[in-house]
Amino acid sequence: MLSDLVNETMKKIQLKNEENCLEAVVCCLSGGGTKMAQDLLLKEFSKIETQYKVFITNDAIATVFTAFKEGK
Numbered sequence: 001m002l003s004d005l006v007n008e009t010m011k012k013i014q015l016k017n018e019e020n021c022l023e024a025v026v027c028c029l030s031g032g033g034t035k036m037a038q039d040l041l042l043k044e045f046s047k048i049e050t051q052y053k054v055f056i057t058n059d060a061i062a063t064v065f066t067a068f069k070e071g072k
Helices: 002-016 035-045 059-067
Strands: 024-029 053-058
Touching: 024 035, 024 059, 035 053, 053 059
Parallel strands: 024 053
Antiparallel strands: none
């Protein structure tokens, strides 16, 4: 289930980065740039009790942020 995956991942990230505060979850998914996909995924994420901001975008964004320092 999506909520289990997100919650488990967030716990692992926080354990590794105790001095940093995680503020957001960004999902870069194929097709995630469309309003319909974003609305459906945000609806699913709203079922997860979390304090994080959630952003949904397309998978090309992940490539840009991986390839260039600070995504620029």
